[in-house]
Amino acid sequence: MTREGGCLCGAVRFTCEGDPLNVRVCHCRNCQKAMGSPFFARALYEQRAITVKGDTGRYPSSDHLDRVFCKQCGTRLFSWRRNGTAAGVALATFDDRNAFAPTEHIWVSEKIAWVRLDDGLPQYPEGPI
Numbered sequence: 025m026t027r028e029g030g031c032l033c034g035a036v037r038f039t040c041e042g043d044p045l046n047v048r049v050c051h052c053r054n055c056q057k058a059m060g061s062p063f064f065a066r067a068l069y070e071q072r073a074i075t076v077k078g079d080t081g082r083y084p085s086s087d088h089l090d091r092v093f094c095k096q097c098g099t100r101l102f103s104w105r106r107n108g109t110a111a112g113v114a115l116a117t118f119d120d121r122n123a124f125a126p127t128e129h130i131w132v133s134e135k136i137a138w139v140r141l142d143d144g145l146p147q148y149p150e151g152p153i
């Protein structure tokens with residue numbers, strides 16, 4: 025299965041081959057700030073499964089993670105592990121926004137108070153064990 029997506033302006037396009045490793049919503053403070061959003065919903069893929077076309081910028085949001093965005097429109101597309109293993113792809117940037125549904129909430133210990141989780145999915149205070 026190949027999934028396609030891109031940024032708001034269309035300057036950056038990507039494809040993801042195969043199935044994601046997992047699909048999670050992260051509520052950590054780092055994701056909140058980096059995405060300018062209450063949480064970050066992403067599909068985690070092996071980096072070798074992702075092909076990116078277009079001019080992207082990146083910012084190291086922590087020791088191990090870069091945030092990758094379109095230089096033109098600023099859409100935040102990926103959380104890219106610098107160790108070369110995997111990358112999170114923002115669910116909202118897939119052409120089919122309903123391609124994936126998350127299966128877990130992680131870092132709920134840092135969740136914004138008004139965000140109410142009633143989807144019945146497992147919740148982890150930090151990363152899953």
Ligand SMILES: [Zn+2]
Nearest residue numbers: 031033094097
């Ligand atoms: Zn763009």
